[in-house]
Amino acid sequence: MNARTEPAEAQAEPDATTRPALIREFLLVAGLFLVYKLGRQLATGHTGEAFRNARDVWELERSAHLPDETSVQSALLHGDGLVHLANTYYATVHFPATLAFLVWLYLRRPAHYIWARRVLGAVTAAALVLPFTFPLAPPRMLSGTGLVDTARIYGPSVYGPPSSDHLSNQFAAMPSLHFGWALMVAVGLIAATRSRWRWLWLLHPLLTLLVIVGTANHYWLDAIVATAMLGLALAVIHPPRRTATTAGRGAERLPAGTSVLVGAGR
Numbered sequence: 259m260n261a262r263t264e265p266a267e268a269q270a271e272p273d274a275t276t277r278p279a280l281i282r283e284f285l286l287v288a289g290l291f292l293v294y295k296l297g298r299q300l301a302t303g304h305t306g307e308a309f310r311n312a313r314d315v316w317e318l319e320r321s322a323h324l325p326d327e328t329s330v331q332s333a334l335l336h337g338d339g340l341v342h343l344a345n346t347y348y349a350t351v352h353f354p355a356t357l358a359f360l361v362w363l364y365l366r367r368p369a370h371y372i373w374a375r376r377v378l379g380a381v382t383a384a385a386l387v388l389p390f391t392f393p394l395a396p397p398r399m400l401s402g403t404g405l406v407d408t409a410r411i412y413g414p415s416v417y418g419p420p421s422s423d424h425l426s427n428q429f430a431a432m433p434s435l436h437f438g439w440a441l442m443v444a445v446g447l448i449a450a451t452r453s454r455w456r457w458l459w460l461l462h463p464l465l466t467l468l469v470i471v472g473t474a475n476h477y478w479l480d481a482i483v484a485t486a487m488l489g490l491a492l493a494v495i496h497p498p499r500r501t502a503t504t505a506g507r508g509a510e511r512l513p514a515g516t517s518v519l520v521g522a523g524r
Contacts, residue, residue, distance in 0.1 A: 277368040283375075287360055290379055291353065308393035308429035312400045315432075315477050324479075327397055328404045330472040338412060344469045345409045349416045352436050355462065359443045363450060369498035370450040374442065380491040381438050385484070389430035396431040398474035405474040434476040438484035440466040445488075449497050 320326075334341040356378070363371035398407040409415035417428055444459040470476040 277364065278372065280364075283364060283371075286379075287357070287375065290375075290382060291357075305393075305395075305429065308395040309400070311392055312395040312397070312431075315394065315479050316397070316400060316403060319478055327471050327474065327477065330468060331405055331408070331474060334408065334472040335406075341408050341412045341473075342414075344473055345412060345414055347465070347469050348409070348436070348473050348475060349414050351466075352439065355443060356439045359446060363446065367450040370446060373495060373497050374446040376495050377446075377488070377491045378439065378442055380495060381442065381484075381487050382435065384487050384491075385433050385435050385438065388432055388483075392432060393429045394431040394480075395429050396475050397477055399428075408473045409475075431476055432480045433484035433487055434470055434480035435484065436470050436476070437463060437466050437481040438488050441485060441488055445492070 334344050360371065360375060360378075363374055397403060397405050398409075407415075409417065440463040444463050447459045448456045467481055470481070471478060
């Protein structure tokens with residue numbers, strides 16, 4: 259089909275899926291965040307096992323020749339301002355960025371919103387199982403590693419002493435939903451947009467990875483497991499197909515006389 263003779267319907271706004279009911283989606287997304295918080299609290303305890311698993315993970319990473327977490331933290335500790343910024347990023351970006359991502363998709367790309375919400379729900383549900391079967395103390399609690407609890411020393415911190423912290427389960431380090439959700443935000447925005455700059459969204463999970471490791475809240479392996487879980491969810495829950503509508507918008511930017519394929523390719 260010639261771009262000059264593109265049908266009128268191809269000029270419409272892409273992703274014309276009917277937008278789900280707002281109240282229902284609000285309750286679903288609120289429930290997702292609530293399950294994330296309460297589900298981890300249910301898996302509290304098993305302190306001794308969590309520390310044994312932490313030592314095993316640390317030794318496994320060294321055997322696999324993964325980068326040492328201490329090298330990332332050392333880079334952050336070159337200045338109080340940098341480590342404070344990393345702690346702030348860890349404490350404040352995780353939930354708001356994911357919520358903003360879902361809101362934008364809901365308003366602008368309803369079909370992608372439904373897909374992303376399902377993927378995040380599946381990953382979160384699967385992630386809540388691991389603390390029951392594999393409790394894991396974060397590296398900031400593990401002695402003999404050279405790592406320090408940057409949030410406690412430099413602030414801000416979102417955790418209190420484990421014995422008195424009733425708002426979170428600090429022995430649920432694996433998988434890192436901080437990283438898993440950040441990676442899904444990037445994947446979702448890359449899939450839902452067509453800008454040549456959309457790949458820059460990968461900087462969000464990359465920065466998140468450096469932050470969670472550098473602040474000693476997670477091991478590399480926590481992010482690897484989160485990536486595997488997300489990959490499995492994406493393999494099962496497919497994104498919406500590209501339509502003639504979406505391709506038509508791309509055709510508008512092509513020179514006159516250029517042919518484009520308008521189909522259902524992904």
